[in-house]
Amino acid sequence: MSTPQVVVHRDKELMAQAAAARLITRIVDAQAARGSASVVLTGGRNGNGLLAALATAPARDAVDWSRLDLWWGDERFLPEGHPDRNETQAREALLDAVDLDPARVHAMPPSGGAHGNDADAAAEAYAAELAAAARPEDHGSVPSFDVLLLGVGPDTHVASLFPELPGVRETERTVVGVHGAPKPPPTRVSLTLPAIRAAQEVWLLAAGEDKAGAVALALGGAGEVQAPAAGAYGRRRTLWLLDQSAAAQLPRGLYPPASA
Ligand SMILES: O=C(O)C(O)[C@@H](O)[C@H](O)[C@H](O)COP(=O)(O)O
Numbered sequence: 254m255s256t257p258q259v260v261v262h263r264d265k266e267l268m269a270q271a272a273a274a275r276l277i278t279r280i281v282d283a284q285a286a287r288g289s290a291s292v293v294l295t296g297g298r299n300g301n302g303l304l305a306a307l308a309t310a311p312a313r314d315a316v317d318w319s320r321l322d323l324w325w326g327d328e329r330f331l332p333e334g335h336p337d338r339n340e341t342q343a344r345e346a347l348l349d350a351v352d353l354d355p356a357r358v359h360a361m362p363p364s365g366g367a368h369g370n371d372a373d374a375a376a377e378a379y380a381a382e383l384a385a386a387a388r389p390e391d392h393g394s395v396p397s398f399d400v401l402l403l404g405v406g407p408d409t410h411v412a413s414l415f416p417e418l419p420g421v422r423e424t425e426r427t428v429v430g431v432h433g434a435p436k437p438p439p440t441r442v443s444l445t446l447p448a449i450r451a452a453q454e455v456w457l458l459a460a461g462e463d464k465a466g467a468v469a470l471a472l473g474g475a476g477e478v479q480a481p482a483a484g485a486y487g488r489r490r491t492l493w494l495l496d497q498s499a500a501a502q503l504p505r506g507l508y509p510p511a512s513a
Pocket residue numbers: 295296297298299300327328329339403404405406407410411412413436
């Protein structure tokens with residue numbers, strides 16, 4: 254488990270641009286070292302803001318997009334192409350504009366497809382897809398993603414793991430169906446904390462005043478059932494990328510004054 258590091262940016266636009274620049278560097282380094290890279294995407298405004306910033310980043314084409322594996326941390330269980338699906342939004346923000354290998358884009362299953370309306374079956378299928386992609390050196394049933402992105406909800410949820418709901422308590426399965434989520438739509442598919450923690454680096458993104466309480470709670474020692482974001486960390490690095498408003502309730506000792 255890596256100790257969280259906090260970086261505070263002036264506002265959410267700068268946060269998205271800086272995170273995009275950071276992600277480009279991370280992907281380029283992984284591709285230089287291993288030939289490919291893997292990133293787990295998140296839904297939500299900040300995750301999509303990062304993708305939109307990537308789309309216009311000057312160094313965007315330093316990435317070999319055809320050697321990038323993309324996964325999702327969670328999905329809203331809706332029909333293929335639905336505008337509220339995280340996949341649809343990511344495609345619009347970036348994916349349609351870059352030269353990805355479709356076989357490396359691992360969207361979570363939609364409702365109404367092979368699994369009908371059964372989010373649990375969709376979760377099982379995604380877990381199998383992850384397991385098939387895991388290499389022996391990953392020591393587990395999901396790949397050791399290079400970077401896993403997470404938005405943080407005002408209630409401290411990450412992916413579709415909400416406080417006190419069964420998903421956040423899952424210790425065995427890597428992907429679960431989520432029912433009765435407080436953020437619409439109620440039915441979702443989500444990686445679990447054990448799957449999230451297989452990532453080398455976990456980056457949590459939060460911007461805006463409405464996130465300040467959640468950020469302070471998660472970084473202030475709350476338990477993960479009460480504050481799922483507190484249980485999201487990477488093997489090598491856990492990075493909280495914030496804007497000033499989201500950092501407003503953090504003790505100043507948690508990050509150097511120069512970073513904001
Ligand atoms: O499906 C979703 O909505 C998510 O993946 C969710 O976990 C999101 O990342 C947070 O709710 C933060 O969303 P914002 O960045 O929009 O606040």
